[in-house]
Amino acid sequence: MKKIFNLPFLVAHLLLLILIVTVLQQGQKAVQPNTAFLVGIGLIELLYLYKLWRARSKEKSLKAPSDIVVLVWIFLLIWEITVTQLNIMHPVLVPAPEDVFHVFPTQYRTLLEGVVSSLQLLLIGFFLGLSFGVILGLPVGWIPRLRDVCFPIANVLAPIPPVVFAPYLIAIMPTFRSASALVILLGIFWPTLLGMIIRVGSIDRRILESARVLNVDNRTMVLKILFPYVLPGVVSGLKVSLTTSVIMLTFAEMMGATKGMGFYIINYTHYANYTNVVAGFIVVGVVVTFLNWVVGIVQTKAIKWQ
Amino acid sequence: MGAISIKELSFSYTDHNQSYLALDNVNLQINDGEFVCLIGHSGCGKTTLLKILAGLMLPDKGEIRLGDRLLQGPGTDRAVVFQHYSLFPWMTVLQNVEFGIRQAKKKMPKRQAQQLALKYLDKVGMAAFSAKYPYQLSGGMQQRVAIARALAMDAEILLLDEPFGALDTKRRKDLQRLLEQLWNNGGQRKTVLFVTHDIDEAILLADRIIFMRPGKITACLKVPYERPRKQEEISKSPNYEKLKADLQQLFYLDSELKKHEEDL
Ligand SMILES: Nc1ncnc2c1ncn2[C@@H]1O[C@H](COP(=O)(O)OP(=O)(O)OP(=O)(O)O)[C@@H](O)[C@H]1O
Ligand SMILES: [Mg+2]
Numbered sequence: 001m002k003k004i005f006n007l008p009f010l011v012a013h014l015l016l017l018i019l020i021v022t023v024l025q026q027g028q029k030a031v032q033p034n035t036a037f038l039v040g041i042g043l044i045e046l047l048y049l050y051k052l053w054r055a056r057s058k059e060k061s062l063k064a065p066s067d068i069v070v071l072v073w074i075f076l077l078i079w080e081i082t083v084t085q086l087n088i089m090h091p092v093l094v095p096a097p098e099d100v101f102h103v104f105p106t107q108y109r110t111l112l113e114g115v116v117s118s119l120q121l122l123l124i125g126f127f128l129g130l131s132f133g134v135i136l137g138l139p140v141g142w143i144p145r146l147r148d149v150c151f152p153i154a155n156v157l158a159p160i161p162p163v164v165f166a167p168y169l170i171a172i173m174p175t176f177r178s179a180s181a182l183v184i185l186l187g188i189f190w191p192t193l194l195g196m197i198i199r200v201g202s203i204d205r206r207i208l209e210s211a212r213v214l215n216v217d218n219r220t221m222v223l224k225i226l227f228p229y230v231l232p233g234v235v236s237g238l239k240v241s242l243t244t245s246v247i248m249l250t251f252a253e254m255m256g257a258t259k260g261m262g263f264y265i266i267n268y269t270h271y272a273n274y275t276n277v278v279a280g281f282i283v284v285g286v287v288v289t290f291l292n293w294v295v296g297i298v299q300t301k302a303i304k305w306q
Numbered sequence: 307m308g309a310i311s312i313k314e315l316s317f318s319y320t321d322h323n324q325s326y327l328a329l330d331n332v333n334l335q336i337n338d339g340e341f342v343c344l345i346g347h348s349g350c351g352k353t354t355l356l357k358i359l360a361g362l363m364l365p366d367k368g369e370i371r372l373g374d375r376l377l378q379g380p381g382t383d384r385a386v387v388f389q390h391y392s393l394f395p396w397m398t399v400l401q402n403v404e405f406g407i408r409q410a411k412k413k414m415p416k417r418q419a420q421q422l423a424l425k426y427l428d429k430v431g432m433a434a435f436s437a438k439y440p441y442q443l444s445g446g447m448q449q450r451v452a453i454a455r456a457l458a459m460d461a462e463i464l465l466l467d468e469p470f471g472a473l474d475t476k477r478r479k480d481l482q483r484l485l486e487q488l489w490n491n492g493g494q495r496k497t498v499l500f501v502t503h504d505i506d507e508a509i510l511l512a513d514r515i516i517f518m519r520p521g522k523i524t525a526c527l528k529v530p531y532e533r534p535r536k537q538e539e540i541s542k543s544p545n546y547e548k549l550k551a552d553l554q555q556l557f558y559l560d561s562e563l564k565k566h567e568e569d570l
Binding site for chain 1 (some may be wrong): 320341357362363380381382384385386388390391392393394395396397405406410439440441
């Protein structure tokens with residue numbers, strides 16, 4: 001059994017105490033009620049305790065969660081003291097933490113709608129791009145004649161960053177949503193296709209030979225041999241593909257959407273309402289972290305044979 | 307049906323514009339139902355010959371017939387066990403064997419194929435591991451599964467590249483007996499080409515032992531003993547020592563020649 005009540009743990013909770021006491025003080029700057037901020041601090045503390053508990057049962061280092069949370073508390077303390085308590089920061093550019101956290105309970109409807117709208121686009125583009133890439137990549141990689149035609153073409157088209165033709169796609173596609181889904185799709189499709197062609201082309205010779213002496217036809221080859229062979233590569237590339245899609249999405253949304261996370265942020269940037277902008281950052285961060293967490297679970301569960 | 311006829315076969319590997327003649331004008335007749343062992347130094351072309359017979363590589367020159375058909379590519383009339391483990395890592399032990407069976411016998415129902423797979427896994431002592439994935443097995447265990455897969459396909463021709471190399475003495479003995487029995491096939495003998503480095507194993511199993519030097523077949527010895535053979539019985543018979551000495555001589559002679567060449 002490892003000790004939970006070690007030094008970093010005590011430091012973290014001392015800082016937490018100081019932070020809460022500071023927040024409860026009346027500062028120099030007039031701010032929104034501090035309830036939401038305190039709830040936010042409480043949630044971070046809960047997450048931290050959960051991570052500690054998980055780390056203890058998994059024989060992982062107990063120090064890392066404490067170290068991280070110490071940094072978080074220090075950051076929030078500085079933010080709180082410089083802005084709310086002493087009011088020495090730029091009044092418009094650096095919003096108070098109370099104000100930023102107050103956005104969540106008051107605008108949660110708009111934020112939630114934005115998140116849902118963005119996630120729809122993201123998932124559609126992501127899964128279509130990934131599926132097309134894999135489904136086309138396997139036969140193209142396997143059949144030499146197809147490969148010799150498609151590989152050079154893909155090599156030329158793949159490196160063009162989709163953000164470059166995003167404005168054009170938004171102009172020619174009937175709706176904005178279809179355009180941004182297409183931008184994400186293309187951003188995922190080309191790298192996936194290239195990756196599949198290369199991976200199929202470099203398949204382990206021993207596996208290939210055992211398949212060939214069993215006289216498998218092209219269909220069985222693609223479905224029963226090549227697909228499971230490339231699957232770990234696809235799964236391990238999921239996080240990168242996901243990050244790419246998020247970048248593509250927020251970019252597309254900043255270009256011309258009327259809702260979504262990217263729109264929310266760019267819209268309030270135009271109004272110089274940086275309180276909402278920072279709240280938007282936090283929402284994007286939380287959503288992306290959540291998606292990455294889901295992908296991580298998929299990665300550990302998907303491949304049983306390694 | 308299972309006869310193999312190799313005429314004036316040549317094959318060279320080419321990489322980076324360098325060509326290496328791995329088989330040089332090889333001629334070999336293997337009769338239907340004959341058990342042939344192939345021995346020779348490492349790198350003399352045994353695996354190359356086997357891969358060509360498996361249909362994985364096309365010869366540069368010469369022709370190969372299986373029965374009266376020209377060899378044109380891979381086929382399930384031949385079952386192959388490679389020198390290196392060759393299971394599909396994403397299939398369980400059972401699925402690997404079942405996949406082989408269903409490739410050879412497309413019409414066999416899934417359940418029946420599974421039962422047959424289990425039967426052969428049992429014969430090689432791997433039935434208890436049927437739900438495991440290859441990465442969970444030792445090298446020798448993987449090789450036994452590969453052997454089970456090849457044998458379960460019930461092909462007319464078996465091409466085996468040092469299949470027992472990674473096994474301990476007892477397993478090796480068991481599998482030698484199993485192979486002899488499956489080869490015999492109740493009198494309907496299969497044709498076997500078996501690569502080994504073990505002279506005792508070759509004498510125990512083969513009707514004929516072929517000796518290779520780099521790129522060429524240089525000797526061919528008949529093994530006269532009655533079947534089924536027992537190691538203890540044949541090692542007592544009068545000409546066993548001579549046969550063994552002859553084979554050892556071949557290995558020895560070869561290294562002598564090499565040494566001589568190097569000296570020059
Ligand atoms: N893929 C390849 N590319 C180029 N040369 C090769 C290749 N495979 C084998 N060779 C060469 O061909 C020759 C014969 O190789 P082969 O694998 O047939 O030997 P072997 O008799 O099976 O040896 P071992 O007993 O060690 O398995 C060797 O000299 C080797 O260097
Ligand atoms: Mg070899």
